[in-house]
Amino acid sequence: MKVYAGVDIGGTNMVCGLVSELGQVLAKVKVPTNAGEGSAAVLDRIVDMVRELEASYSGWDAGSPRIAGLGIGVPGLVDPGTGYSQYSSNLGWLDLAVRDVMEKKLHLPVVIDNDVRMYVYGEALYGAGIGSRHVLGVTIGTGIAAAYVQDGQLYYGAQHMAGEIGHFRMDGVNELCACGRIGCLETISSAGGMVRQARKALQQGEPSLLFERFNGSRLQELTAADLSNAYDRGDTLSIRVMEEAGAALGRALAYGVMMMNPDRIIIGGGGALAGERLLAPLRKELLASVLPQYAEQLEIVVAKWNDDAGIIGAAMRMKAYETSPSDYRRTGERR
Amino acid sequence: MKVYAGVDIGGTNMVCGLVSELGQVLAKVKVPTNAGEGSAAVLDRIVDMVRELEASYSGWDAGSPRIAGLGIGVPGLVDPGTGYSQYSSNLGWLDLAVRDVMEKKLHLPVVIDNDVRMYVYGEALYGAGIGSRHVLGVTIGTGIAAAYVQDGQLYYGAQHMAGEIGHFRMDGVNELCACGRIGCLETISSAGGMVRQARKALQQGEPSLLFERFNGSRLQELTAADLSNAYDRGDTLSIRVMEEAGAALGRALAYGVMMMNPDRIIIGGGGALAGERLLAPLRKELLASVLPQYAEQLEIVVAKWNDDAGIIGAAMRMKAYETSPSDYRRTGERR
Numbered sequence: 001m002k003v004y005a006g007v008d009i010g011g012t013n014m015v016c017g018l019v020s021e022l023g024q025v026l027a028k029v030k031v032p033t034n035a036g037e038g039s040a041a042v043l044d045r046i047v048d049m050v051r052e053l054e055a056s057y058s059g060w061d062a063g064s065p066r067i068a069g070l071g072i073g074v075p076g077l078v079d080p081g082t083g084y085s086q087y088s089s090n091l092g093w094l095d096l097a098v099r100d101v102m103e104k105k106l107h108l109p110v111v112i113d114n115d116v117r118m119y120v121y122g123e124a125l126y127g128a129g130i131g132s133r134h135v136l137g138v139t140i141g142t143g144i145a146a147a148y149v150q151d152g153q154l155y156y157g158a159q160h161m162a163g164e165i166g167h168f169r170m171d172g173v174n175e176l177c178a179c180g181r182i183g184c185l186e187t188i189s190s191a192g193g194m195v196r197q198a199r200k201a202l203q204q205g206e207p208s209l210l211f212e213r214f215n216g217s218r219l220q221e222l223t224a225a226d227l228s229n230a231y232d233r234g235d236t237l238s239i240r241v242m243e244e245a246g247a248a249l250g251r252a253l254a255y256g257v258m259m260m261n262p263d264r265i266i267i268g269g270g271g272a273l274a275g276e277r278l279l280a281p282l283r284k285e286l287l288a289s290v291l292p293q294y295a296e297q298l299e300i301v302v303a304k305w306n307d308d309a310g311i312i313g314a315a316m317r318m319k320a321y322e323t324s325p326s327d328y329r330r331t332g333e334r335r
Numbered sequence: 336m337k338v339y340a341g342v343d344i345g346g347t348n349m350v351c352g353l354v355s356e357l358g359q360v361l362a363k364v365k366v367p368t369n370a371g372e373g374s375a376a377v378l379d380r381i382v383d384m385v386r387e388l389e390a391s392y393s394g395w396d397a398g399s400p401r402i403a404g405l406g407i408g409v410p411g412l413v414d415p416g417t418g419y420s421q422y423s424s425n426l427g428w429l430d431l432a433v434r435d436v437m438e439k440k441l442h443l444p445v446v447i448d449n450d451v452r453m454y455v456y457g458e459a460l461y462g463a464g465i466g467s468r469h470v471l472g473v474t475i476g477t478g479i480a481a482a483y484v485q486d487g488q489l490y491y492g493a494q495h496m497a498g499e500i501g502h503f504r505m506d507g508v509n510e511l512c513a514c515g516r517i518g519c520l521e522t523i524s525s526a527g528g529m530v531r532q533a534r535k536a537l538q539q540g541e542p543s544l545l546f547e548r549f550n551g552s553r554l555q556e557l558t559a560a561d562l563s564n565a566y567d568r569g570d571t572l573s574i575r576v577m578e579e580a581g582a583a584l585g586r587a588l589a590y591g592v593m594m595m596n597p598d599r600i601i602i603g604g605g606g607a608l609a610g611e612r613l614l615a616p617l618r619k620e621l622l623a624s625v626l627p628q629y630a631e632q633l634e635i636v637v638a639k640w641n642d643d644a645g646i647i648g649a650a651m652r653m654k655a656y657e658t659s660p661s662d663y664r665r666t667g668e669r670r
Contacts (some may be wrong), residue, residue: 008621077628096429133491133493134492136633145595151544155595156596157469157596157597158468158469158596158597158598158632159596159598159628159629159632161596161626161628161629162595162596163593163594164592164598164626164629167593167625167626168589168590168593168626169586169589170506171505171506172506180628181626208441215608251504252590254422254503254504255503255587255590255591255594256590256594258496258498258499258500258502258503259481259495259497259500259590259591259593259594259595260490260492260494260497261491261493261494261495261497262493262496263493263494275484289504290502290553291496291499291502291514293412293494293496293518294494294499297493297494312345330405
């Protein structure tokens with residue numbers, strides 16, 4: 001059995017996994033990203049993780065090469081064709097030749113891509129997307145982004161920037177986004193956006209069960225999980241914030257549905273842990289906003305491998321390149 | 336040289352053209368659709384048009400077959416795979432086997448598709464889309480619809496319903512749409528929508544240069560061309576209606592751009608005749624609504640063959656099927 005390595009570089013942690021050619025995670029390891037130490041240190045830590053997993057895993061076939069290749073999901077703007085991380089505000093990377101550097105360090109073939117595309121690719125082909133030909137996958141985390149997989153092929157667009165639904169400008173939204181613009185979807189519907197909305201309401205004195213525990217300097221400790229807990233205890237503030245978040249995301253996804261006509265939407269990322277609290281208003285607004293013909297055959301599901309889809313997708317992207325360079329080239333266009 | 340026939344079935348008229356394999360219109364003929372006479376009469380009139388063009392055109396190569404095949408653009412929901420017009424409210428068609436009927440009548444290979452996809456396919460490959468790999472085409476007419484062509488391939492979606500941007504629900508829009516829902520983009524941004532908005536404002540007594548000529552029973556005579564004329568004379572009502580129409584369409588297209596990342600947008604249909612009156616506010620809102628990275632490499636252009644793109648696209652769709660059935664099948668999936 002062939003084994004690939006997949007890496008998901010996050011703002012806080014990096015995870016590296018050994019993934020079978022069937023998309024099963026055989027082993028994984030997690031280390032802090034510490035992007036502040038510079039890109040060379042981050043890439044060296046990835047090499048260490050790959051070597052550590054390779055050494056510790058005992059399932060290698062006798063005589064066959066061990067890791068067949070490495071896929072890496074990088075946040076921000078990535079050109080999978082050149083293998084460059086073009087810009088990552090999270091990591092502070094600019095025009096970094098990640099693929100070439102890693103190929104030299106590891107003596108393995110490497111593919112890189114945007115982390116959300118890797119995640120959605122993993123879910124679409126090996127997770128909640130199995131059985132669907134047209135998958136729109138969305139990750140709700142610090143921000144919100146989407147990717148599209150049709151018949152097993154990732155869709156990229158002209159500058160590999162397809163899927164930035166987090167920056168859809170929504171009417172009635174007046175928050176400043178990290179991108180510098182006003183009214184982006186992710187300012188209210190991402191996990192971070194929901195927390196900021198709740199903090200703002202608490203500061204403005206809106207009544208809430210959260211007030212007792214989170215006031216003054218402790219306001220910064222409030223998390224999305226706290227919102228879910230308060231929601232379950234009937235807290236009107238938390239219910240309002242999550243319903244507004246779900247409805248705005250539902251409206252944005254309705255645009256995506258009428259534009260692309262997927263048959264399945266996969267909701268993933270940390271925000272998916274809110275479950276029906278977020279999905280119920282999302283589904284309601286989405287189904288009310290699309291023509292009924294779209295709603296009839298559309299499934300809205302949560303991710304199957306929320307923790308591992310990023311590494312599964314990265315590893316299987318490497319497999320896709322290896323097994324069918326021409327198919328990969330159609331979209332990822334490795335040079 | 337091979338010659339194909341292309342038909343564009345409209346609500347009022349049908350146009351049939353002879354189109355060279357290079358996408359040039361060699362001859363064309365137009366007849367009333369008269370959908371009220373029933374589908375059999377409409378299809379017979381198409382047969383007559385094809386035969387008439389074939390007989391009158393003198394450029395046939397000696398000894399070679401004349402028309403190589405026929406493509407037909409049908410309004411409404413079309414399944415190009417089965418060749419059925421599934422539903423057309425304009426024509427009153429429901430589950431009509433257009434392709435099979437026409438193949439039997441003409442003894443020619445036939446492909447059918449939605450009229451907007453045919454139009455955008457024609458523009459993308461033989462018109463304003465030349466040189467672009469990722470084309471988002473929009474037609475502004477009675478309604479608004481879009482289609483997407485990547486690397487010469489039409490995008491369909493799971494139920495060939497991709498591109499229904501005319502039914503994007505826009506905040507602040509409260510008009511009833513022909514689809515039965517409230518707030519659809521096309522209620523204010525289509526040619527018909529702009530005229531209805533102007534009529535409504537006139538009825539409500541909004542001051543306008545149009546009032547003298549279009550009041551009372553004459554209000555029904557107001558057309559989109561009248562709005563353009565009044566716009567040019569500085570009519571505040573016409574300027575407001577067209578600017579709102581352009582801005583709403585710009586916002587909707589911004590969602591399409593961030594979702595799909597095209598490098599060119601082609602604006603066509605009767606509404607495109609409004610030119611910069613509509614395009615200026617459209618461009619302004621679109622560019623203000625997308626992340627700047629999208630705007631940098633995006634061209635927004637008007638259609639090159641506004642009158643003929645439908646027949647060019649239909650004929651060239653037939654050529655695409657004939658010359659590369661497997662490529663056609665990837666998307667259109669002729670059975």
